[in-house]
Amino acid sequence: MAVEITGPMHERYDEILSERALELIGLLHRELNGRRLELLDRRRERVAEIAAGGSLGFLPETAPIREDPSWRVAPPAPGLVDRRVEITGPTDRKMTVNALNSGAKVWLADHEDANTPLWENVVGGQLNLLDAVTRNIDFSTEAGKSYALKPDEELATIVVRPRGWHLPEKHLLVDGERTSGSLVDFALYLVACGQLQLDRGAGPYFYLPKMESHLEARLWNDAFVLAQDFLGMPRGTIRATVLIETYPAAFEMEEILYELREHSAGLNAGRWDFMFSVIKTYRTRGTDFQLPDRNSVTMTVPFMRAYTELLVQTCHKRGAHAIGGMAAFIPSKDPAVNEQAFAKVEADKQREAADGFDGSWVAHPGMVDICKTVFTAVLGSNPNQLGKLRPEVSVTADELLDVVSTPGEVTEEGLRNNISVAIQYLAAWLEGTGAVGIFNLMEDAATAEISRSQIWQWRHNEVVLDTGAQITADLVTQLADEEIAKLEGDPARYTAARETFLEVANADDYIDFLTIPAYERMP
Numbered sequence: 001m002a003v004e005i006t007g008p009m010h011e012r013y014d015e016i017l018s019e020r021a022l023e024l025i026g027l028l029h030r031e032l033n034g035r036r037l038e039l040l041d042r043r044r045e046r047v048a049e050i051a052a053g054g055s056l057g058f059l060p061e062t063a064p065i066r067e068d069p070s071w072r073v074a075p076p077a078p079g080l081v082d083r084r085v086e087i088t089g090p091t092d093r094k095m096t097v098n099a100l101n102s103g104a105k106v107w108l109a110d111h112e113d114a115n116t117p118l119w120e121n122v123v124g125g126q127l128n129l130l131d132a133v134t135r136n137i138d139f140s141t142e143a144g145k146s147y148a149l150k151p152d153e154e155l156a157t158i159v160v161r162p163r164g165w166h167l168p169e170k171h172l173l174v175d176g177e178r179t180s181g182s183l184v185d186f187a188l189y190l191v192a193c194g195q196l197q198l199d200r201g202a203g204p205y206f207y208l209p210k211m212e213s214h215l216e217a218r219l220w221n222d223a224f225v226l227a228q229d230f231l232g233m234p235r236g237t238i239r240a241t242v243l244i245e246t247y248p249a250a251f252e253m254e255e256i257l258y259e260l261r262e263h264s265a266g267l268n269a270g271r272w273d274f275m276f277s278v279i280k281t282y283r284t285r286g287t288d289f290q291l292p293d294r295n296s297v298t299m300t301v302p303f304m305r306a307y308t309e310l311l312v313q314t315c316h317k318r319g320a321h322a323i324g325g326m327a328a329f330i331p332s333k334d335p336a337v338n339e340q341a342f343a344k345v346e347a348d349k350q351r352e353a354a355d356g357f358d359g360s361w362v363a364h365p366g367m368v369d370i371c372k373t374v375f376t377a378v379l380g381s382n383p384n385q386l387g388k389l390r391p392e393v394s395v396t397a398d399e400l401l402d403v404v405s406t407p408g409e410v411t412e413e414g415l416r417n418n419i420s421v422a423i424q425y426l427a428a429w430l431e432g433t434g435a436v437g438i439f440n441l442m443e444d445a446a447t448a449e450i451s452r453s454q455i456w457q458w459r460h461n462e463v464v465l466d467t468g469a470q471i472t473a474d475l476v477t478q479l480a481d482e483e484i485a486k487l488e489g490d491p492a493r494y495t496a497a498r499e500t501f502l503e504v505a506n507a508d509d510y511i512d513f514l515t516i517p518a519y520e521r522m523p
């Protein structure tokens with residue numbers, strides 16, 4: 001057998017881990033895994049160059065692609081023409097039904113930021129997707145609540161987000177090697193649901209996360225071509241929206257669209273990972289690249305503005321959708337908090353719609369209408385605003401790199417918030433839940449990465465808090481224990497999360513992704 005399954009085979013897992021799916025995983029691994037590992041090395045080399053005084057910038061060698069006005073991406077595929085509101089969320093059974101029924105145009109079915117790659121989530125989520133696509137997902141809870149899909153024409157289009165290139169899958173081995181989580185999530189969905197989706201008049205659609213260069217986009221494109229040929233699907237059947245959510249990728253947006261042009265469904269402004277990547281990429285370059293308290297960095301600070309303006313302009317120049325990001329506010333039981341949350345989401349979506357985005361993300365069904373209403377007011381009878389070219393926008397590399405102008409302070413409250421959120425999130429993640437509401441905000445892998453990375457950078461920069469205390473490893477440990485003591489329930493729940501958190505926050509050498517050591521703690 002080309003592929004060895006080392007995780008348990010629960011009921012119906014053979015429907016997802018089919019012979020054909022395993023064959024495709026074997027093929028993709030053998031053809032592409034070496035390049036994947038080289039590209040991950042290239043990421044580390046680039047950070048080392050920046051640490052030594054280098055800088056990000058637009059690439060001279062790809063200038064001809066940027067300067068060639070003639071190319072466009074493929075026209076939008078069925079189900080992806082009107083994307084004014086997209087809901088994101090994990091693929092557990094209840095969320096699957098709720099997201100599809102939410103009234104959003106698209107559901108980002110998340111095997112990434114909102115998911116713990118626990119084996120049961122990796123395969124179980126795919127089973128839920130299969131049941132959703134075959135309309136066999138209706139169920140009732142023990143408490144007697146029934147979940148049933150609405151009629152087809154009211155359901156959101158499914159777009160699956162596989163894991164990023166950095167994450168391995170330890171339960172599927174090829175020639176004894178761990179496989180790529182990205183290729184596994186991609187192949188399992190494509191084989192189980194790709195043709196079924198085409199038969200329903202949609203297609204196998206993906207969101208691609210955390211890429212750091214156009215060469216990583218080329219790797220995805222090569223995976224698409226190999227997989228389509230293997231399955232006898234015409235080239236261009238697969239469509240992918242790329243999240244521009246790393247600092248390096250913000251300088252290669254056009255090249256990323258170009259690499260994927262036959263398969264492209266546009267770009268998305270993944271603001272949370274973007275912020276994480278800004279911190280991570282320039283983490284050792286002193287206070288010029290240091291951000292203040294996480295909650296004070298808004299989308300209107302100069303470097304964020306430069307990033308989203310460039311994204312809309314780049315997309316529309318090439319006929320590609322530009323999709324906005326996640327306002328992390330979720331509905332609360334407290335009416336006063338709720339009112340504020342709705343007002344903030346509305347303002348965020350209004351800015352995006354006015355800037356020319358074609359639609360945007362919400363994290364909760366309760367936020368669908370607000371996003372839809374805001375975008376509908378701007379779109380009128382049009383399904384998107386691809387015609388809004390934004391010729392007046394001119395973003396320079398210096399503007400993208402202008403982190404130093406971000407106003408705000410580093411406070412003890414901000415530090416405590418980062419510590420508490422990271423530990424609470426990690427506890428949930430290690431238990432198998434990849435998205436949680438904490439302090440009235442949606443928290444997921446991206447937001448937790450910001451929290452722990454800020455702490456690492458502040459400590460590295462020997463930042464002094466508003467209280468006069470300097471951030472040290474000892475202080476971080478002390479505050480971690482104080483914050484855990486404030487949480488309800490058994491403190492033992494936080495033991496593994498505390499250890500993982502301190503391992504990354506207090507590490508001498510920065511650890512690239514929080515989820516890498518966390519994954520090693522899981523069965």
Ligand SMILES: CC(=O)SCCNC(=O)CCNC(=O)[C@H](O)C(C)(C)COP(=O)(O)OP(=O)(O)OC[C@H]1O[C@@H](n2cnc3c(N)ncnc32)[C@H](O)[C@@H]1OP(=O)(O)O
Pocket residue numbers: 087088089090094095096098099110113114272273326330331363364365435436437441442443444446447
């Ligand atoms: C940075 C990024 O990548 S953003 C994208 C990744 N992150 C995400 O996708 C997070 C998505 N959101 C979520 O997972 C959830 O909203 C949470 C975990 C934050 C909060 O969920 P809950 O605590 O269940 O919220 P709440 O109790 O208000 O939910 C009410 C109902 O809405 C459902 N719901 C909430 N969020 C979602 C969602 N995103 N998709 C589908 N259903 C949802 C709940 O299942 C619940 O259903 P029920 O009434 O049938 O029981």
Ligand SMILES: O=CC(=O)O
Pocket residue numbers: 113243245269270271272273274325326446
């Ligand atoms: O994936 C989205 C993000 O903001 O990160």
Ligand SMILES: [Mg+2]
Pocket residue numbers: 113209210243245270272273446
């Ligand atoms: Mg992200």
